[in-house]
Amino acid sequence: DAGVIQSPRHEVTEMGQEVTLRCKPISGHNSLFWYRQTMMRGLELLIYFNNNVPIDDSGMPEDRFSAKMPNASFSTLKIQPSEPRDSAVYFCASSFAPWTDTQYFGPGTRLTVL
Amino acid sequence: DAKTTQPPSMDCAEGRAANLPCNHSTISGNEYVYWYRQIHSQGPQYIIHGLKNNETNEMASLIITEDRKSSTLILPHATLRDTAVYYCIVRLEFTFGKGTHLIIQP
Numbered sequence: 001d002a003g004v005i006q007s008p009r010h011e012v013t014e015m016g017q018e019v020t021l022r023c024k025p026i027s028g029h030n031s032l033f034w035y036r037q038t039m040m041r042g043l044e045l046l047i048y049f050n051n052n053v054p055i056d057d058s059g060m061p062e063d064r065f066s067a068k069m070p071n072a073s074f075s076t077l078k079i080q081p082s083e084p085r086d087s088a089v090y091f092c093a094s095s096f097a098p099w100t101d102t103q104y105f106g107p108g109t110r111l112t113v114l
Numbered sequence: 115d116a117k118t119t120q121p122p123s124m125d126c127a128e129g130r131a132a133n134l135p136c137n138h139s140t141i142s143g144n145e146y147v148y149w150y151r152q153i154h155s156q157g158p159q160y161i162i163h164g165l166k167n168n169e170t171n172e173m174a175s176l177i178i179t180e181d182r183k184s185s186t187l188i189l190p191h192a193t194l195r196d197t198a199v200y201y202c203i204v205r206l207e208f209t210f211g212k213g214t215h216l217i218i219q220p
Contacts, residue, residue, distance in 0.1 A: 043210035107157050
């Protein structure tokens with residue numbers, strides 16, 4: 001099993017640009033999570049999906065952030081427009097069920113907004 | 115919501131057992147205790163989880179007190195590669211706090 005796959009691994013962009021992060025969950029997993037990690041705030045949950053449906057997006061910082069899961073094997077997290085304070089490592093994780101099963105994390109995308 | 119409390123950092127000599135404590139005094143009866151670790155620049159890695167009974171796998175052992183208000187993660191023979199931030203998490207919340215930065219000393 002390849003595990004959770006994220007792309008790109010590193011992204012450097014300028015303020016105001018659109019950024020799209022991608023995630024492929026483990027095959028067979030029904031739940032997908034997006035996290036953000038910074039030194040100041042630690043690891044925080046942004047949004048999670050169950051069976052491709054967004055269940056809780058209360059962690060999404062503002063309207064500039066949006067997430068989609070068009071099918072069971074793919075999800076995106078988009079930031080438009082990006083700002084320097086969005087610089088962080090973004091992790092995707094998947095599990096069989098939302099809160100009753102082990103989550104497996106991807107390697108993360110390190111985003112730098114200049 | 116159940117919260118967890120961990121010491122911010124700990125040292126352990128290589129080859130010795132590392133015992134990482136966690137307090138979760140407000141845990142509910144159906145909430146599991148999960149342990150993850152994060153090695154620098156990598157995604158969090160699952161270690162072990164448990165509900166009431168002690169658990170053991172190839173990575174570690176988990177000791178949960180009878181009242182379930184605290185637990186201890188045990189790495190039986192710590193190596194330098196075990197240096198990481200260790201997170202104790204209550205299942206239904208899955209909020210990662212600051213964790214414990216475990217440093218294995220050669």
